[in-house]
Amino acid sequence: MQVWQVRASYDTKPYRRLMMQTWGAKVHPSPSTITESGRKILHDDPSSPGSLGIAISEAVEVAAKNADTKYCLGSVLNHVLLHQSVIGEECIKQMEAIGETPDVIIGCTGGGSNFAGLSFPFLREKLNKKINPIIRAVEPAACPSLTKGIYAYDYGDAAGLTPLMKMHTLGHNFVPDPIHAGGLRYHGMAPLISHIYELGLMEAIAIPQTECFQGAIQFARSEGLIAAPEPTHAIAETIREALKCRESGEAKVILTAMCGHGHFDLPAYDKYLHGNVVDLSLSYDQVKASLANIPKLKI
Template sequence: MSGRSKITLDESELPRRWYNVIPDLPAPPPPPLHPATRQPIGPDDLAPLFPMELIRQEMSGERYIEIPDEVRDVYRLWRPTPLFRARRLERALRTPARIYYKYEGGSPAGSHKPNTAVPQAFYNAAEGTRRLTTETGAGQWGSALAFACAQYGIDCEAWMVRASYDQKPHRRTLMHVWGATVHPSPSAVTAAGAKILADHPDSPGSLGIAISEAVEVAAENPDTKYALGSVLNHVLLHQTVIGEEALAQFDAAGERLPDMIIGCTGGGSNFAGLVFPFLREKLAGRTDPVFRAVEPAACPSFTRGRYGYDHGDTAGFTPLMKMHTLGHDFIPDPVHAGGLRYHGMSPLLSHMYELGMFEAVTKNQLECFASAVTFARAEGILPAPEPAHAIAAVIDEARHCTETGEEKVLLTALCGHGHFDMTAYERYLSGEMGDFELPQDRIDTALAGLPDIG
C-alpha cells in the first residue's frame, strides 16, 4: 500500500452505466400500490408526476442503465470525486484500522444530490416539462435540483421544511441564485400545507408534509412534474456512480476491498449509492463486507419503525409503499440533520433490510457533532450533520479496532460539507445544543394511522 491520501480517477474513467441492484436480489421488492384502489400501480399511474424515462427506470429489471452523454457532460463538472484515506484521523484515534471516505462535497451544491438531480432534470427537459416541484429538508436536495434545472432551462419550485428553512437561510439563498422559488413548509400556498397550519400553526414541518405540497402542485398543473431527492428506485440507481467510482479507486490504490461500509440513512439514496456496487461484488463472492446504516435516534425508521405499507407523504397523495416507517403522520423533532428527518425509508432498502443484507444503528445528535468536530480537526473537512452520523459510527468501529488490534478497512461516504450548517456547529460548540428523546408513545400514535393492508 502506497502512502497516498487522495485517490483520484481521470474524467475518462467516469462511470458510463448506473447499476440496478434489483435483478441480483434473492426476491423482488413488494410493488407500490395505488392509494385509492390499493392495487399495484402501473406506468400510467405515475405519468402525472414523472417523465416516462424515469418511470421506466423506476420499474426496470435491467441490471445496468446507460448514462446519457448529456448527463455525463454535466457530471464532469465535479466527477469523478476523490476517495480519501483518513490518515490523520487514524493517528488521532490511534487505531490500526484503515479509514477511507468518498467525498461528495465538491459538487456545485456541496453534496451527493446532484448525482440524481442532473438526470432527473435532463429527462424532464427532454419530455417537455417546464417546471419541477420538490421538497427539501436541509436544503441539499433543493439546491441540487435548482442547479440542475438551471442547466436545462426548467423552472424549479421547492418546499423547504420549516425547521431547516429557519436554521439554514443560506441554503435558501443558494437556491435563489440558481433561479428557484422556495417556500417554507408547511405553507399557505397549497391545500395540504394550509390544513397543517390550521391544525398546527407552529409546525416545524417534515419531509412528508413538504412532499405533499410539491406533489399537489405537480398533479394540478400539466406542464409541471415532481422530482424526489431520495427513497425511490431511480434515485438510488443514479447514486451508484459513487460506489462504482469507489471500487475503481480501491483497485487504483492497491488496497483490499473494505471490511465494513458505513453510511447515513434518511431516505436511503446516499447509503445505496455507496453500498450497491459493493453488494454486487459480495453477491458474486468477490468480497464479504458488513454494511451498516446509521440513522438519527430522533427519526429511527429502520430500528424502531414498522415494516408495512404507508404513504410517502403526510397528506396521502403518494402511492402506498412497503417500507420501514414511523407513520406518515410522524413529525420528527427539529434536529439539525434535516436531510434525515423523514418518517419512512426507501422501499428497496427496507426490503433488503428484511432480507438481512445489512444492519442498522442509531446515533444521537450530540455524539454526531462531537464526531464531526473530531473529524474536521483531523481531516480539515467540516461534515454536514447528515454524514456526521456515519462518521460517528466509523469512529466507534475504529476505536473497537484499537481494542482488538484488528486492521479493518473501513469505508464511508462523506456525502456533503457543512459550510451551510455553521449555526448548528455554533450551538454545539457553545453548549446550547441538546439531544431529543423519542418516547415510544409518539411512535405508537403515528403508527396507529398506518393503512390496514395485509
C-alpha cells in the same frame, strides 16, 4: 421557480435559502398556506416544524394541479437508488487502485438514496461471494425508521398523495423533532433498503446528534473538512468502529462517504460549540401513536 423548504431548515439553514433566492427562486417554508396540504397541517399544528413528508405533499400537489409542472422525487424511490449507485461503483475502483476491500461499510440514512448509492455495488459483490463486508446504516435517534419503525405499506408523503410503498416507516403523519440533519428527517426508508434489511443483509443503528457533532469536530480537525450534519452520523459510527479496532488490535478497512459539506450549516456548529445542541430521541409510545394512521391493507 418556486421551492418548498422544510420549515425547520428554512429557519435554521438560511444560507441554503439565500442561495436559491440568489438564483431567482421563491422559497416557501413548508408547511405553507399556499397548498391545501400545507393549510391542513398548519390548522392542526400552527407551529409545525415541517418534515420532508409534508414538503413532498405540497410539491406533489402543486405539480398535479399545474399542467406545465413536473415532479421528480430525489430520494427513496428505487430508481433514485440505482442512479446514486455511481458512488459505490467509483468506490470499488478506488479500492482496487490501492489494493484493498472494505471490511465495514458505513453510511448515513434518511430516505436511503445516498446509503444505497454507496453500499449497493458492494452488496452485489457480497452476494456474488467476492467480498464479505458488514454493511451498516446509521440514522438519527430522533427519526429511526429502520431501528424503530415497522415494515409495512405506507405513503411516501404526509397527505397520502403518493403511491403506497412497502418500507420501514414511522408513519406518514410522523413529524420528527427539528434536528440539524434535516436531510435525515424522513418517516420512511427506501423499499429496496427496507427489503435487504429484512433479509439480514445489512445492519442499522441510531445515534444522537451531539455525538455526531463531536465526531464532526474531530473529523474536521484531523481531515480539514467540515461535514454537513447528515454524514456526521456515519462519521460518528466510523469513529466508534475505529476505536473498537484500537482496543481489540484488529485491523479493518472501514469505508464511509462524506456526502456533503457543512459550509451552509455553520450555525448548527456554532450552537454545538456553545453547548446549545441537545439530543432528541423517540420513545416506543411515540412510535406507536405515529403508526396508528398507516393504511390497513388486506393482502
